[in-house]
Amino acid sequence: MANLFNTELRAQQEWSWQLALDLFLGGLGGGLFLLYQTIDLPPVFALVSIGLVIAGAVVLLTELGHPLRAWRAIFKARSSWISRGVLLVSVFVVTACIHIAPTITNSSWRIWGGDDMGAKVISVAAALSALGITLYPGFVISASRSIPFWDTPMLPAIFFTQSMMGGCGILLLASAFDGGQGMPQAASLTIATIFLNLAMIAGYLLLMRRTGAPARESVRLLLQTRLRGLFWLGAVGAGMVLPLVLLSVQSAVGTATVAGALLLSGGLLFRYCMLKAGVYLPLPLAGIDLSKLNRTTDQLAREYSGWTARR
Amino acid sequence: MGLASRVLFVPYRKSQPCSRGPTRHWSEMATNGRHTTTTTYVRWGMAIDLKRCTGCQSCTMACKVENGTPAGVFWMRVLEREEGTFPLAQTLYMPLRCNHCAEPPCVPVCPTGASYKRTHDSLVLIDQDKCIGCSACVIACPYQVRFVPRHKTGYHGDQFTPYEDVSYKRWQAGTAQKCTFCVHRLDQGLGPACVETCPTKALVYGNLNDPQSEISKLIRTRTHFQPRAEAGTDPSLFYLT
Ligand code: SF4
Ligand code: SF4
Numbered sequence: 001m002a003n004l005f006n007t008e009l010r011a012q013q014e015w016s017w018q019l020a021l022d023l024f025l026g027g028l029g030g031g032l033f034l035l036y037q038t039i040d041l042p043p044v045f046a047l048v049s050i051g052l053v054i055a056g057a058v059v060l061l062t063e064l065g066h067p068l069r070a071w072r073a074i075f076k077a078r079s080s081w082i083s084r085g086v087l088l089v090s091v092f093v094v095t096a097c098i099h100i101a102p103t104i105t106n107s108s109w110r111i112w113g114g115d116d117m118g119a120k121v122i123s124v125a126a127a128l129s130a131l132g133i134t135l136y137p138g139f140v141i142s143a144s145r146s147i148p149f150w151d152t153p154m155l156p157a158i159f160f161t162q163s164m165m166g167g168c169g170i171l172l173l174a175s176a177f178d179g180g181q182g183m184p185q186a187a188s189l190t191i192a193t194i195f196l197n198l199a200m201i202a203g204y205l206l207l208m209r210r211t212g213a214p215a216r217e218s219v220r221l222l223l224q225t226r227l228r229g230l231f232w233l234g235a236v237g238a239g240m241v242l243p244l245v246l247l248s249v250q251s252a253v254g255t256a257t258v259a260g261a262l263l264l265s266g267g268l269l270f271r272y273c274m275l276k277a278g279v280y281l282p283l284p285l286a287g288i289d290l291s292k293l294n295r296t297t298d299q300l301a302r303e304y305s306g307w308t309a310r311r
Numbered sequence: 312m313g314l315a316s317r318v319l320f321v322p323y324r325k326s327q328p329c330s331r332g333p334t335r336h337w338s339e340m341a342t343n344g345r346h347t348t349t350t351t352y353v354r355w356g357m358a359i360d361l362k363r364c365t366g367c368q369s370c371t372m373a374c375k376v377e378n379g380t381p382a383g384v385f386w387m388r389v390l391e392r393e394e395g396t397f398p399l400a401q402t403l404y405m406p407l408r409c410n411h412c413a414e415p416p417c418v419p420v421c422p423t424g425a426s427y428k429r430t431h432d433s434l435v436l437i438d439q440d441k442c443i444g445c446s447a448c449v450i451a452c453p454y455q456v457r458f459v460p461r462h463k464t465g466y467h468g469d470q471f472t473p474y475e476d477v478s479y480k481r482w483q484a485g486t487a488q489k490c491t492f493c494v495h496r497l498d499q500g501l502g503p504a505c506v507e508t509c510p511t512k513a514l515v516y517g518n519l520n521d522p523q524s525e526i527s528k529l530i531r532t533r534t535h536f537q538p539r540a541e542a543g544t545d546p547s548l549f550y551l552t
Contacts, residue, residue, distance in 0.1 A: 066443045075424060076421065082422035144450045285390045
């Protein structure tokens with residue numbers, strides 16, 4: 001409580017594990033669905049992605065102070081990224097379900113034939129909303145101008161690449177169940193996304209080090225002080241570097257499964273660290289020269305002449 | 312002349328009987344302004360004289376008493392900063408509260424519309440019945456003056472004092488809360504509790520749209536700054552230096 005009364009830089013306390021888990025599950029689902037659409041995966045992956053997105057939404061609901069009022073969050077899509085996120089998740093769940101329904105049920109249940117225009121529209125809508133789900137967490141947090149560490153258009157891109165990396169992690173985990181058939185393809189995709197992630201995070205942190213005191217403090221929290229263990233060992237070491245090494249040196253199914261699990265845990269830790277490293281702009285008293293505040297009684301009397309009497 | 316016509320047609324300087332602050336007449340105009348026109352007749356603002364503030368935290372306490380805020384929540388608080396070194400050291404004080412910004416970043420991020428700006432007097436308020444407690448507004452405010460208390464916990468734990476029993480009914484746990492400019496008092500023609508209580512009269516409030524109000528005169532005659540004006544929030548709060 002005492003630090004509310006001083007002007008030290010303060011990290012946000014409001015968004016924590018639950019939001020990190022929501023962003024993680026949602027991103028994972030969106031990324032996996034995009035992979036399903038682009039590299040011709042079995043429909044079970046689409047089902048898993050829908051389940052992940054729904055699980056993320058449920059986690060978010062439990063974090064809200066009043067979850068039963070959450071329906072109200074659909075009305076402000078013109079200005080609020082949270083509202084847009086709610087709409088994206090809703091559209092995704094509906095369109096993705098309709099999209100995969102024909103492939104997992106018998107033909108008499110089909111709504112559209114394979115070449116039908118409607119099916120294409122639904123498929124595109126599902127893919128676009130999945131893309132939106134991977135991007136919107138970055139927009140939600142970069143909309144906060146009060147936290148300079150988040151105030152950059154790089155964040156949506158980073159959250160997108162993190163989501164794709166998470167999707168790859170699921171593919172690797174799944175290779176344990178299909179005897180490793182899809183593993184080589186998943187492994188090379190994973191290695192590429194890990195490199196991309198590492199490069200983007202490094203660029204982002206370098207940029208933030210030069211962006212002013214609050215952002216520098218955020219970087220310090222991540223790399224050198226409170227969050228350094230979680231960030232270096234968890235998000236970077238176990239979450240990216242170790243899977244990279246494992247996938248590069250050995251191509252066994254067991255290794256891929258371990259690498260997949262590590263990728264997923266690293267993705268969750270990364271989101272948590274990003275949230276907890278959000279340092280607010282300094283309060284107005286900081287950095288303002290107030291050394292000329294002292295003045296004489298005469299000056300005061302002149303400034304307030306007439307006013308004190310009326311009061 | 313009826314009130315509506317007065318609001319619409321009488322030049323406002325003539326209809327303002329007291330230049331210092333709100334009177335019952337002004338708050339009636341504000342309430343009726345909602346129905347008659349979209350023009351903002353009143354823009355409540357506050358000037359804080361940093362030369363007068365002694366850091367006594369009376370405003371902090373008056374706000375707590377008036378609004379019954381829970382432990383750890385301060386709609387009004389006085390920041391402290393130490394300057395210089397012994398023997399030429401001093402403490403600087405700066406009262407901090409919601410600035411009722413003209414361009415409030417807390418409003419557009421709200422997904423439910425619970426955070427809104429009252430059109431007729433520019434106050435930024437929260438509809439607690441709509442708020443879902445997502446904290447987006449807390450994060451978006453560059454002044455760290457919003458709070459989302461998750462539970463109703465008194466100063467002595469779950470055992471409420473008789474005062475807490477009554478005052479805690481004014482807010483809902485799990486929703487955002489912040490300074491309301493004592494809107495319940497303004498609407499009765501009274502001034503904000505912090506202003507009324509300040510022993511050094513460091514706080515002055517009034518209508519920024521009225522060039523004859525005391526606050527407008529002070530802003531014209533004194534050097535001043537708006538907190539974090541560079542953030543584009545156009546705060547209705549002026550620190551006099
Ligand atoms: S000070 Fe903060 S809470 Fe108050 S209106 Fe401005 S942005 Fe919103
Ligand atoms: S906490 Fe309440 S007022 Fe703040 S953004 Fe969320 S819904 Fe709106």
